[in-house]
Structure formats: structure tokens, C-alpha cells
Amino acid sequence: MTLTRLLGIEHPIVQAPMAGSQDAALAIAVSSAGGLGSLPCAMLSLDAARDEIARIRSQTSRPFNVNFFCHDAPAENTRRETEWRRALQPFFDELGIDSTSTATAPRREPFSAATVDMLEELKPGIVSFHFGLPARELLTKVKSWGTTVLATATTVREADWLEANGADVIIAQGTEAGGHRGSFLSEDLTEQAGTFALLPQIAARVTLPVIAAGGIASASGVAAAMRLGAAGVQLGTSYLLCPEANTSATHRAALKSDAAVHTAITNVFTGRPARGIVNRLVRELGPISETAPQFPLAASALIALRAHCEKSGNGEFSPLWAGQNVSGCAEIPA
């Protein structure tokens, strides 16, 4: 079966879920245009997720994807939090900001039994997972609704694992991709390959349909991915300047600037490796910091710093997620 038939879409294009930069509006626009819109739920409460799903259904009868994170909830680690805040203190001092704020970052909770309960009444047709898959009994429940499950692999070994553990479609995420790496079997970033190497090797290995992600930003990019064995593609960065996205003004300005040609995989914003535009925090404490607390705890200590700077359009301490090819970014409807 082709991917378009399997997912019930017109074009084999999935809009990458981008937590923090979009809500139902972008998903509605992409699904209405015949692609697969995605709703990132990792930063939403269960009530908010329910409302957003209802909003999509009220605006389109086309298929859409609901996305969740499957990370292990972190243990609080006071020593590490203290070290991290100490590493950040010079920035607070320099900018004259109070660093004693105890604000916590927006939630990023893993998929749980409570999520399943919330989804059960809605029975979404398509769900995608990042950072692996949920516990077997939760996944079995989701699949019992007839839901098609997409999941991300950053290595051939992860693709293998996902196929053996119940995914219906593999998203092969090359190192070019923006945002969080979907890796879950290893923390060694050197195991991860570029799209051009990863995609054909995953496609040759698994029998499931494979969606290519990372570096795709044009029709010829889609065609090239298909030649490498993809059944479809997932694009995120190219949607970030669309009016239907919630991308912040600071993030939009960075994407339109020359700085956008230089991205890095960094853990300084959340504690987990993710690709974004290199800014001062990445340069001075990253790209990979041994001090950054476990995902997603690293974000809390940055809140006041980030808010202070963004007020004046300064994105030097903000996560400016972007892939290695921003040439598809345009201020046009999705």
C-alpha cells in the first residue's frame, strides 16, 4: 500500500510536529492542503490537547497526526540543577537579571496512561512518537483503536527496533533535521547519519514504509528522497515562517538572517540533543554540555534569561530550532 493510501492523504508530505512553534492552526492548514498536518502534544496539558484535537476536527475532515514524546520522566537532581544555574549565572549577572526565579519551563511530559485515557474517547487515526515508543500496554491500547503509529529512527538499529516493537511507519531522521533528535537506543551522536546515508539503509532494512526527514526543502528534495527509498517525507523547518505557525518573532528573525546557515546539535536548551541556530548560549556552554540537566529540566533555569532577551528581540539564549537547510522557509501560507 502506498503511504498516501495508508494515511489517507493526497500528497506524501508530513508536517513535522514542532512543539512550541505551532498549534492546531498549522496542522489544519497542512491537512486541508492534502498533506498530513501534525499536532505536537508534548507541551500541552491533556485538556489543551483534547481541545486542539477538537479544533482540528471542527475545521477539517482530512486525516491529521497527533504527536507525543516517549522520554523517561527525569528524576530531580538538585546538584546538577545547581551546577547548571552556576554555569548560567554570568549571563544573569551581565544582563542584570534576577536568577533566583523558580519558574519552571512549559511542561514536556511523556506519553502515559493518562494520555491514553484522554485519547480513548477521540481515537485519533494517526499518532506519531518521538524518542522511541510508549510502554507495550499503552501502545497496544492505541493500536486497538485502528490507529496508525509513526515513530522516529535516527539509526538503522532504531528502525529495526521500531519495526519489531509495533510501529507502522518509520520516520528516518537524518542529522540535517531541525529540533530534537528522536534517538532512544544510544546517546552517542556519532551513531547518527545524514539523510543521504540513513534513508536508503533503513529503507533496505525494514519492510515498513519509510518517511524521510532532514534537509528536505523543495520539490526536488522530495523527489530525491523518493529515489532513495522514501515512501514520503517529513518537513518541519520549511513551515516555520508560515503565518499559521506560532514561531516567535525572535525565532522568525533568526530564520531570515544569515545566522540561519549555521546550526548545531545542542543540548543546552532542554538537556536533550536538538538542532538549532548557533547563538551565544550554544557557543559558550555547548554545543553539548555535560552540565545541562536531564531532559527537559535544563529549560527551567533559562526562562528568565530568555524572556528578558526576547523582549528586545535578542535570541542569544533562545532555542532557535532549524535544520541544515532553511532555503525552503518562506512567509507564505502552509
Add this chain to the structure above:
Amino acid sequence: MTLTRLLGIEHPIVQAPMAGSQDAALAIAVSSAGGLGSLPCAMLSLDAARDEIARIRSQTSRPFNVNFFCHDAPAENTRRETEWRRALQPFFDELGIDSTSTATAPRREPFSAATVDMLEELKPGIVSFHFGLPARELLTKVKSWGTTVLATATTVREADWLEANGADVIIAQGTEAGGHRGSFLSEDLTEQAGTFALLPQIAARVTLPVIAAGGIASASGVAAAMRLGAAGVQLGTSYLLCPEANTSATHRAALKSDAAVHTAITNVFTGRPARGIVNRLVRELGPISETAPQFPLAASALIALRAHCEKSGNGEFSPLWAGQNVSGCAEIPA
């Protein structure tokens, strides 16, 4: 003009020059088959290079490429050499090897006026450069022979620079590629992108023909690269198991093993970042070591260690160059 016409070849396939793993034999085989064979000269004396070029010409009338390095010759740095030998000492101790050897690694000399003098009588039709371009007066001399000049870019900025400084063809080297990174404008590895992102952006930026390198290992890979704007492709890893290559027994065994799926960009073998299969030296002192002496000096201190281990087929201290896609490797004629 198409790349095949420009280079006078039948198929738009360049065999990547692989110093240390091949000589004229591989170049002859590839050129005879209608691709562009390449002779890596960086590790050859001028006399040896002259002889190898003569050998190619005696075996084929087809075009071939002669490749040189354009790095800055390193300054001896006794302190750094001492530190590097100190870092390696535990391996010598463990294996009971004499570490006081003063053997120097095979030469890796940059393109120079003496090289131009040697080439002048031969006037090769095609020359490629790695690590930038030679000094202007040397390049002008080479181009005065009607020679077509290929040069490697790992970023859009490097492609721009090469176009402005006399290259005729750009080789866009994505991060997937095996062997030494061709970078020359920056040492920041995060500036380098995967083939899927790098290639279309370079192709959109320069007017010169672009050859794609990195992760290509099949006919569909070639087709995909063409869709992304390549005029041709360069393949290296896929030729390493060919009988016409000089790939060592240890290196061949590694390429055929499961270990080949995990490569990293490392500077521990030569002092300059290059992609190879992860082995003990990479794991324990790398992938990137601040201690490794400047290219190519890091290699000397490893000679005795490497030789001792390779005698028993142990490649844990040998450079096992490979790209992120070894699926094209086969023990068949080039």
C-alpha cells in the same frame, strides 16, 4: 556543458582519491570503465607520482584525475608531540611495544612549486584539490595548461570561495563522506552539513557544476544526487573492497564487519578531521582530541602501535576510513 562532456567521461562518476588505499591500478580501472579514476598524490614523492601518472597513461587513453592536498605545512611542535606521545603511552605499555621509535609516517606534503614543476611536463587534463586551493601563482600555472580544476567544499561559503578563486568544478562533500573532510575556511565541524542539505544549497549558489560526495552507494543514490542539483557524483567508500584497491587486509575486514555501521569524524589518526570506523583509539582519545598534533604530524607517533596490531589483524589503532554508507562495498572489480 554537461559534466561528462567537460571531463570527457562516459558516466558522471568520479572515483574519490583515497591516499593510502589505492594507486594507479584503481584509477585505471575506473577510467577504463568510463568513470573518472583518480590518483591520490599526497602520500607520493614527486618521482612516484610521475611514475604513477605514466602508468595510468600507458594503460588507458581515457581522462583521469590527479589529486593533491593544499594544507599548510605544519610547524614542528615538540611540546604537543610530547603530550600526544604521553597520551598514547598506555597503549604501548599495555601491548609491550617500544614507544621510542622515531619513525615518521608516510609523507603528506602540500602542493608546491616543485609539484608544479613535476606536473608541467605531464600537463594533466584534470587535477583535484583537497583542503582549499594552492597559492594563486601555482593555480594559475596549472590552469595555463588547460587543466580542469576540481576542488572540495564542505560549506556553502567554501563553495563560494572556490568559485571566486579559480575552481572549475565544486565537489560538495557532505558529512556522510569517508576520509578527510576537505574543509579549509573553518575548523568548526558544526558548520558542515549532510549531503541532503549541502548539495542543493551549493548547487543553488554557484554557477559551476557540482559533484556530490557523501553517502552515495548505489544507482538510486546517483539519481537522487542528480535530483538535488548534482552534475555528477564522487564515490570513495564503495571502491574500497575492489581488487584494484590497495586497502589493507585489516581495513577490508573492518569494512565487511558489523563495526562498519558506526563511523565518526575524528582527528586522532592524522590531526585533521576525517571519517572512519570507530575503533579503540577513536573511542579512548577521540573522536576529536585537543592533544593530537597538527596535520599530518599526529600519524608518526602511531606507527609502531599500528604496525604491531595490524600484524595480527587488529585494526584498533589504524585509520579505517569509511563513509556513513558502506552498503555499496563489494569485492568486485571497480
